[in-house]
Amino acid sequence: MREMKIERIELANTGDYPIGPAKPVIAGPCSAETEEQVMATATALQRMGVAAFRAGIWKPRTRPGCFEGVGAAGLAWMRRVQRELGLPVIIEVGNARHVEQALAAGVDMVWLGARTTANPFAVQDIADALKGTDIPVFVKNPINADLELWIGALERLNLNGINRLAAVLRGFSSYEKTLYRNPPQWQIAIELRRRVPGLPLFCDPSHICGRRDLVPSVCHQAMDLAFDGLMIECHNKPEDAWSDAAQQVSPAELEALLSTLDVRSNIPAGDLFNRYRSRIDQVDAAIVNLLAERMDISRDMGQIKREQGVLVLQSDRYNNILSTLEASGAAKGLSAEFLRKIFETIHAESIAQQLDRSE
Ligand code: PEP
Ligand code: MN
Numbered sequence: 001m002r003e004m005k006i007e008r009i010e011l012a013n014t015g016d017y018p019i020g021p022a023k024p025v026i027a028g029p030c031s032a033e034t035e036e037q038v039m040a041t042a043t044a045l046q047r048m049g050v051a052a053f054r055a056g057i058w059k060p061r062t063r064p065g066c067f068e069g070v071g072a073a074g075l076a077w078m079r080r081v082q083r084e085l086g087l088p089v090i091i092e093v094g095n096a097r098h099v100e101q102a103l104a105a106g107v108d109m110v111w112l113g114a115r116t117t118a119n120p121f122a123v124q125d126i127a128d129a130l131k132g133t134d135i136p137v138f139v140k141n142p143i144n145a146d147l148e149l150w151i152g153a154l155e156r157l158n159l160n161g162i163n164r165l166a167a168v169l170r171g172f173s174s175y176e177k178t179l180y181r182n183p184p185q186w187q188i189a190i191e192l193r194r195r196v197p198g199l200p201l202f203c204d205p206s207h208i209c210g211r212r213d214l215v216p217s218v219c220h221q222a223m224d225l226a227f228d229g230l231m232i233e234c235h236n237k238p239e240d241a242w243s244d245a246a247q248q249v250s251p252a253e254l255e256a257l258l259s260t261l262d263v264r265s266n267i268p269a270g271d272l273f274n275r276y277r278s279r280i281d282q283v284d285a286a287i288v289n290l291l292a293e294r295m296d297i298s299r300d301m302g303q304i305k306r307e308q309g310v311l312v313l314q315s316d317r318y319n320n321i322l323s324t325l326e327a328s329g330a331a332k333g334l335s336a337e338f339l340r341k342i343f344e345t346i347h348a349e350s351i352a353q354q355l356d357r358s359e
Pocket of ligand 1: 030112207
């Protein structure tokens with residue numbers, strides 16, 4: 001695959017925030033509901049100096065029977081926001097028809113939602129409908145934790161000449177109930193940054209959190225992880241919102257939040273950093289040696305199991321290992337979830353080594 005060609009998206013806050021103009025904040029309601037709600041929210045946001053106004057016109061709802069958006073009627077309200085308030089606007093497109101209507105209405109930017117990014121047919125249709133235009137396109141992560149699918153969607157757009165691209169981390173759905181509605185899994189966005197350097201990374205704390213009280217802490221984390229901007233759901237009366245009511249913040253709450261965000265800008269330097277870094281490098285090298293040793297032992301064990309007709313998978317033994325390690329890890333301040341993840345991976349690799357009969 002050729003390298004992606006990425007161009008800058010000109011987007012800046014005009015408000016006086018500690019995060020400055022260079023970390024654009026896109027804000028607005030989950031859904032455009034009425035002309036009054038759109039104008040009231042956008043007026044407050046424009047006064048506050050955010051970079052752009054978002055609203056969903058067509059809403060991809062998980063179950064039928066929920067509010068599915070006002071549809072094309074909302075496009076005229078977005079035009080009013082552009083014309084009367086001078087704010088750039090961005091809406092979600094989920095298919096080629098949405099793109100045609102959005103382009104005809106002159107929206108400034110579009111985003112692909114998490115359910116759309118997960119569907120290559122839909123992404124290709126959208127990319128084809130956008131061909132020949134050069135509006136900025138924001139691509140949310142797919143609902144499932146699949147980086148290739150996310151990159152694939154960006155590539156489909158890029159191959160059709162869309163160069164002003166940005167990625168938006170909105171978290172990944174999980175079957176288990178967790179603190180977050182969609183746990184962020186920051187490491188996936190960090191890996192995206194490594195794989196596609198130069199691609200702006202935005203964070204959508206609203207869909208990650210699912211509840212407004214958690215939104216500030218996720219915004220702080222995103223800033224500390226060098227995200228380039230935020231997309232936050234903001235409604236003039238959040239508790240009355242027709243969709244995602246629990247996670248939207250009011251304009252006043254957003255303003256308070258933005259005044260507490262700041263950007264760490266110091267370049268790591270000096271002895272202290274170098275000392276810590278070299279200790280980490282040593283520990284990482286030791287971990288690699290230990291893993292190699294463990295896999296050597298596993299392969300030898302596999303040989304013995306084969307010779308003695310013993311099953312590769314010994315579930316009781318595995319459960320014992322896990323509970324012993326979780327107990328000793330807890331005493332050292334390591335979370336059970338963290339240890340379980342690591343040892344599930346190590347165990348899976350050990351099993352794979354024991355199944356390998358190629359030697
Ligand atoms: C939204 O932004 O309102 C939305 C539907 O987002 P997502 O695709 O991230 O669920
Ligand atoms: Mn929403």
